[in-house]
Amino acid sequence: MSRKLQFTLDFREDLDDFLSTNHPEVVDYRISSESLDARKANLGRSPKIHYNLTVVHQGETFEKEVNDFPNLGPLPQNPLIIGAGPAGLFAALRFLEYGIPTTIIERGERAHKRMIHISKYWRKGQLDGDNNVCFGEGGAGLFSDGKLITRIKSTFVQYVMDLFVDFGAPPETAWVSNPHLGSNKIRQLIGKMTEKLLKNGHTIHYNSRVEELLFSDDKKKVIGVLLNNGDKILSDHVILATGHSSREVYENLKVNEVAMKPKDFAVGVRIEHPRELIDSIQHGDFAGKELGAARYRLSWEDSETLKGSYSFCMCPGGYVLSSGTDRDGIVVNGMSNYARNSRWSNAALVVSVAAGTDFETDDVLGGLEFQHSIENKAYEYSRQHASGREVPAQRVSDFLAGKKSVDLPKTSCPSGLVASDLREILPPFVVGHLEKALKVFDQRMAGFVSENALLLAPETRTSAPVTIIRDKQSLLSTSHVGLYPCGEGAGYAGGITSAAVDGIKVAESIISQSFVR
Numbered sequence: 346m347s348r349k350l351q352f353t354l355d356f357r358e359d360l361d362d363f364l365s366t367n368h369p370e371v372v373d374y375r376i377s378s379e380s381l382d383a384r385k386a387n388l389g390r391s392p393k394i395h396y397n398l399t400v401v402h403q404g405e406t407f408e409k410e411v412n413d414f415p416n417l418g419p420l421p422q423n424p425l426i427i428g429a430g431p432a433g434l435f436a437a438l439r440f441l442e443y444g445i446p447t448t449i450i451e452r453g454e455r456a457h458k459r460m461i462h463i464s465k466y467w468r469k470g471q472l473d474g475d476n477n478v479c480f481g482e483g484g485a486g487l488f489s490d491g492k493l494i495t496r497i498k499s500t501f502v503q504y505v506m507d508l509f510v511d512f513g514a515p516p517e518t519a520w521v522s523n524p525h526l527g528s529n530k531i532r533q534l535i536g537k538m539t540e541k542l543l544k545n546g547h548t549i550h551y552n553s554r555v556e557e558l559l560f561s562d563d564k565k566k567v568i569g570v571l572l573n574n575g576d577k578i579l580s581d582h583v584i585l586a587t588g589h590s591s592r593e594v595y596e597n598l599k600v601n602e603v604a605m606k607p608k609d610f611a612v613g614v615r616i617e618h619p620r621e622l623i624d625s626i627q628h629g630d631f632a633g634k635e636l637g638a639a640r641y642r643l644s645w646e647d648s649e650t651l652k653g654s655y656s657f658c659m660c661p662g663g664y665v666l667s668s669g670t671d672r673d674g675i676v677v678n679g680m681s682n683y684a685r686n687s688r689w690s691n692a693a694l695v696v697s698v699a700a701g702t703d704f705e706t707d708d709v710l711g712g713l714e715f716q717h718s719i720e721n722k723a724y725e726y727s728r729q730h731a732s733g734r735e736v737p738a739q740r741v742s743d744f745l746a747g748k749k750s751v752d753l754p755k756t757s758c759p760s761g762l763v764a765s766d767l768r769e770i771l772p773p774f775v776v777g778h779l780e781k782a783l784k785v786f787d788q789r790m791a792g793f794v795s796e797n798a799l800l801l802a803p804e805t806r807t808s809a810p811v812t813i814i815r816d817k818q819s820l821l822s823t824s825h826v827g828l829y830p831c832g833e834g835a836g837y838a839g840g841i842t843s844a845a846v847d848g849i850k851v852a853e854s855i856i857s858q859s860f861v862r
């Protein structure tokens with residue numbers, strides 16, 4: 346039997362010392378959660394850490410978390426997974442636990458080879474359509490900030506954290522309230538995951554792009570896929586986990602009348618500040634090494650339009666990346682390494698975009714068109730004023746003053762910048778809401794609006810612009826038997842952990858069809 350213990354300590358206080366002095370009856374403990382509270386640090390209040398522990402006294406033991414493998418009937422044969430991002434990989438890892446081999450199709454390279462292609466894009470503007478920040482083994486998660494926090498409630502969240510730890514993530518990943526791996530650690534872990542799958546009889550086709558789904562004669566069932574090399578691979582269970590940037594996959598679904606509906610998302614900019622500035626705003630006198638790079642989360646709703654503007658995917662001590670997948674478009678996103686030690690901190694600052702109001706929904710892929718039209722404006726701007734690789738950027742102070750920046754401060758963005766007036770790129774309603782939101786945010790975090798802060802644009806791929814509709818119980822497409830829409834691209838996840846959990850849920854659904862009842 347174990348017990349729960351909750352308390353708050355000053356951030357400098359040692360946990361073991363505290364326990365031995367105040368709870369000598371505790372002989373062992375596990376940290377269920379640990380979260381930093383730095384509110385009012387800028388008013389001189391020392392930051393606190395809230396702890397939730399599971400503890401045992403003399404003679405007691407921790408309960409075992411059992412991995413309950415039920416009695417199975419005939420196992421599903423060779424499920425086919427399209428996409429080796431978090432959703433696809435965690436689906437495969439779940440099948441592995443039941444001894445079911447899968448076939449994975451991945452359009453890009455092994456994780457460790459992706460950087461060569463990405464570097465060419467950032468430094469020379471040469472985009473590889475199959476190997477970029479979004480595509481390749483590990484998916485979009487590989488060059489992510491590696492934040493594993495999620496708002497979804499699922500028992501599989503802890504399971505995902507534990508699996509990350511099993512593959513070499515730092516142990517605290519299993520208990521801190523804001524687990525963060527950073528791009529450098531994620532890259533190592535993904536390689537280990539796929540090695541394990543390969544060693545255990547799973548097959549992965551790299552550099553193999555799915556061109557089309559294959560359908561039964563009556564068109565009601567998905568029976569496999571056609572690859573770009575002409576090969577056909579057949580399966581009764583096709584898991585579609587291709588992420589939110591695979592436009593040709595969405596086109597193929599539309600042509601074949603797979604059930605989809607337009608979905609709301611958000612569009613805006615990346616805001617980048619010198620890290621020291623954010624640290625001092627958030628941590629006041631305590632800013633510095635001990636507390637690490639500071640985080641923030643901001644949101645505001647316009648009472649007239651009821652539109653939300655909010656920060657998203659904040660990357661303390663991180664980098665802004667050019668993360669597009671189309672030759673005629675520019676997109677930005679953010680990442681950091683585990684140490685979060687770059688000289689900058691960035692976050693997406695986005696405005697909600699409503700399907701049917703802000704973009705046309707006569708065409709189910711109207712949201713994709715909306716995204717692309719902004720990304721293309723950014724590319725054309727960059728091509729006309731620089732080489733087409735540089736990211737359009739503007740000082741925050743210039744943006745609010747309504748004038749183009751003439752010179753720009755240093756940036757973390759490896760693609761370089763082109764001084765811009767972002768009004769020429771972003772839709773007017775996005776500009777208007779960002780202007781108002783920035784002023785509000787500056788009241789909440791004095792100094793947030795600064796001439797040393799930059800806006801880089803556009804941030805358009807915040808989530809999928811469609812939902813691929815599936816049955817709530819079986820997770821099968823409502824229009825096509827055999828097809829399991831999965832992960833972020835299908836509209837069922839928004840981040841690494843939720844995508845991984847969705848992959849596991851889809852695997853569970855397929856496996857559960859063989860439960861002996």
Ligand SMILES: Cc1cc2nc3c(=O)[nH]c(=O)nc-3n(C[C@H](O)[C@H](O)[C@H](O)COP(=O)(O)OP(=O)(O)OC[C@H]3O[C@@H](n4cnc5c(N)ncnc54)[C@H](O)[C@@H]3O)c2cc1C
Pocket residue numbers: 427428429430431432433450451452453478479480481482483484485486487488489490491492493494553554555556586587588589590591594658666668678679680831832833834838839840841842844845
């Ligand atoms: C720069 C960046 C930073 C991010 N930071 C964070 C973060 O800190 N925390 C967080 O939770 N989330 C972050 N995200 C979002 C996160 O990466 C995604 O939510 C997550 O990766 C979605 O997982 P997924 O498996 O559904 O799709 P994806 O990761 O997009 O994977 C899809 C996979 O499918 C493959 N594929 C696509 N089309 C085909 C095809 N036709 N044939 C074969 N294979 C195909 C792709 O190559 C890719 O490997 C970030 C994203 C980016 C781009």
